[in-house]
Amino acid sequence: MTRDGFPLLLLLLVFLSVFEASHGCLQDSVSAYRFTGAVCRLTYPAAVVLNEKTTKVIEAAFQHARYPSVKREKSLLFIGRVVYGLDNLEIHNLSIGRSVFELRAGEGIAMEISNVSAVFKGTIQYGYGSWLVNVAHSIDFEIESEIDLGINPKLYCGEEKVAADTSDCYLNFHKLHLHLQGDREPNWLKKLFTDFITFTVKLVIKGQICKEINKVANILADFIQDTAEEFLSDGDITVDIGVTAAPVITANYIESYHKGVTKYNNTSAVISDSVFHPRQLTENKMLYFWVSDQVFNPMIAAAHQDGHFQLNISGAELTELFKTSLSSATPEFIRECLLESGSPELRVWSSSVPFLNTSTWGTTVWAQASGQLNCGSQGTPTLLFQMDVVMDVTASYADKKLSLKGNPSEIFVLQAKLLLQNQPLVDEEQLGFIREAVEKIGIPKVLSVLEIELTRLLDKQGTNLFDIFNPEVLPQDGFVVIQMDFGFPHHLLVEFLKKTLQ
Numbered sequence: 001m002t003r004d005g006f007p008l009l010l011l012l013l014v015f016l017s018v019f020e021a022s023h024g025c026l027q028d029s030v031s032a033y034r035f036t037g038a039v040c041r042l043t044y045p046a047a048v049v050l051n052e053k054t055t056k057v058i059e060a061a062f063q064h065a066r067y068p069s070v071k072r073e074k075s076l077l078f079i080g081r082v083v084y085g086l087d088n089l090e091i092h093n094l095s096i097g098r099s100v101f102e103l104r105a106g107e108g109i110a111m112e113i114s115n116v117s118a119v120f121k122g123t124i125q126y127g128y129g130s131w132l133v134n135v136a137h138s139i140d141f142e143i144e145s146e147i148d149l150g151i152n153p154k155l156y157c158g159e160e161k162v163a164a165d166t167s168d169c170y171l172n173f174h175k176l177h178l179h180l181q182g183d184r185e186p187n188w189l190k191k192l193f194t195d196f197i198t199f200t201v202k203l204v205i206k207g208q209i210c211k212e213i214n215k216v217a218n219i220l221a222d223f224i225q226d227t228a229e230e231f232l233s234d235g236d237i238t239v240d241i242g243v244t245a246a247p248v249i250t251a252n253y254i255e256s257y258h259k260g261v262t263k264y265n266n267t268s269a270v271i272s273d274s275v276f277h278p279r280q281l282t283e284n285k286m287l288y289f290w291v292s293d294q295v296f297n298p299m300i301a302a303a304h305q306d307g308h309f310q311l312n313i314s315g316a317e318l319t320e321l322f323k324t325s326l327s328s329a330t331p332e333f334i335r336e337c338l339l340e341s342g343s344p345e346l347r348v349w350s351s352s353v354p355f356l357n358t359s360t361w362g363t364t365v366w367a368q369a370s371g372q373l374n375c376g377s378q379g380t381p382t383l384l385f386q387m388d389v390v391m392d393v394t395a396s397y398a399d400k401k402l403s404l405k406g407n408p409s410e411i412f413v414l415q416a417k418l419l420l421q422n423q424p425l426v427d428e429e430q431l432g433f434i435r436e437a438v439e440k441i442g443i444p445k446v447l448s449v450l451e452i453e454l455t456r457l458l459d460k461q462g463t464n465l466f467d468i469f470n471p472e473v474l475p476q477d478g479f480v481v482i483q484m485d486f487g488f489p490h491h492l493l494v495e496f497l498k499k500t501l502q
Helices: 007-012 029-035 044-052 054-064 188-231 293-305 315-321 332-339 428-460 490-500
Strands: 038-043 070-076 080-095 099-104 108-128 139-151 154-158 161-165 169-180 238-240 243-249 253-258 261-264 287-292 310-314 345-350 355-359 362-374 382-398 401-419 467-476 479-487
Touching: 029 243, 029 253, 038 044, 044 099, 044 479, 054 080, 054 108, 054 188, 070 188, 080 188, 108 154, 108 188, 139 188, 154 243, 169 188, 261 293, 287 293, 293 355, 310 315, 310 428, 315 332, 315 345, 332 382, 355 467, 382 428, 382 467, 401 428
Parallel strands: none
Antiparallel strands: 038 253, 038 287, 070 080, 080 108, 099 108, 108 139, 139 169, 154 161, 238 261, 243 253, 287 479, 310 345, 345 362, 355 362, 362 382, 382 401, 467 479
């Protein structure tokens, strides 16, 4: 048994750590473990990759910020009362230097964006002394700036989801020069005037930039949540990945805890005895997912109830399948059905809910399948059979495709009979043929169809747009650990920024 795991694992490979509504968060993460069906651990190397994209989001925050008009007045020595207004403040020529961050255990994330250079342009209306300039007259101004930006996000449970508080935000201005009508060498009176206006502009810029960063963070959370909800949904089947506790931050990783509860037909699965413990995960890879069998079995049950596990094969495709070399002799009625009837058809389906169990040896699936062979012509026998199948299942994902391997350890025919004209039950020799056909024809065919359909579903949800490197699935007793390195999905950042700047 290889260590690749059950194929449905791949349905959760992408950003399970997104934030969806939950019934509430427990204050103590240890207490929340037993309600946790899935865990995501993002290690420091992964945070480095994500940080490389941070500047794009910060750029969006600067450019998307709407700076309000400012109306102020102030009394100045030698000048008297000054009335002024700033309007139409816009940002130009934005460039960002480097971004660094630190994971602070038990606290949050410390980020510093250095050498943010930008030019702010707008109009100013002002008057001073004992007279007032006509306020209808606008004077162009521009502000040259060099800024360092610091953000210390805190992750917490808010409004029944994980939220980011970015209120600990500050700007250090290394340069902030205001020029009126392009005048870069103002006289002492203008300089006195522009200096105190510059102080006001600092406050305006800081307030709006920090406000916009918090807004962008919320938009990003909603965007990721919407993407995840779509990814984990298939028709009437959804998965509630609401958090069970606030994320834990150490110097080496960020870890979040999720319910992983399947919802179908107004019913919801329940997890209350999970075996998760943080020591089950390491820190060698960029991204880890811990997923319990209690997540997968309700998903499989819902798929069964929703009619996903059925397959029809007919005509030339069916005839071609039975050209597979078998050691058992082909019964005459099957040969006649395939070669002489006009439209042979084989229909197979799951007749009970499949069940899986994961152990250190791998993943074993129990399934009961039924099949019916229809031969079309009136009076031609139709075969009906039902069997139990126990199979070790492995999966791998490479070159944007899902591959499945099944090694049946037990195939037991529960019943097999010929219908029409009161035909008797098939004999032992025919039962041997059915067992061998299921093992060498049926199971490989079903797995190949599942490969195609699950790959199609993954592609539909955008998995093929992600760069996933060397994924490993490590089966354990009652759960699997999925570990991988990854490249940040640039397309998601582009889509997010488009949405942000709408």
